[in-house]
Amino acid sequence: MKYRYIPAFVMLLAGLVCCILSVVQGWPVMTSLITLVIVLLLFYIIGQIAAQIVGKVQAEHLAMEEAERKRLEAEEQARIEREAAEKEKEEEKQRAEEDEKLGDQN
Numbered sequence: 001m002k003y004r005y006i007p008a009f010v011m012l013l014a015g016l017v018c019c020i021l022s023v024v025q026g027w028p029v030m031t032s033l034i035t036l037v038i039v040l041l042l043f044y045i046i047g048q049i050a051a052q053i054v055g056k057v058q059a060e061h062l063a064m065e066e067a068e069r070k071r072l073e074a075e076e077q078a079r080i081e082r083e084a085a086e087k088e089k090e091e092e093k094q095r096a097e098e099d100e101k102l103g104d105q106n
Contacts, residue, residue: 003055007047014043 018039022032 003051006051006054007044010047010050011040011044015040 015036018036019032022035027035
């Protein structure tokens with residue numbers, strides 16, 4: 001919905017340019033009005049297309065950001081699990097060394 005004003009803005013800007021040109025060049029009123037209607041319709045359609053393109057690009061960008069965020073979260077989770085496994089192995093190794101020392105003392 002952020003992009004709903006794009007077609008109107010494009011259309012009105014083109015209409016303004018058309019009106020200025022018709023006044024500067026001294027066109028008859030009927031010619032100016034017919035040209036203005038054609039320009040407004042044409043640029044409204046162009047604005048609609050532009051709004052659709054901008055919306056799709058924005059949606060793709062958000063989807064890429066979401067996928068990247070999920071990938072980073074998965075990597076972080078894997079790193080945490082890896083560190084926990086390494087810590088557990090280290091503790092197991094220490095227990096084995098302690099058991100070995102106790103066995104040697106008896």
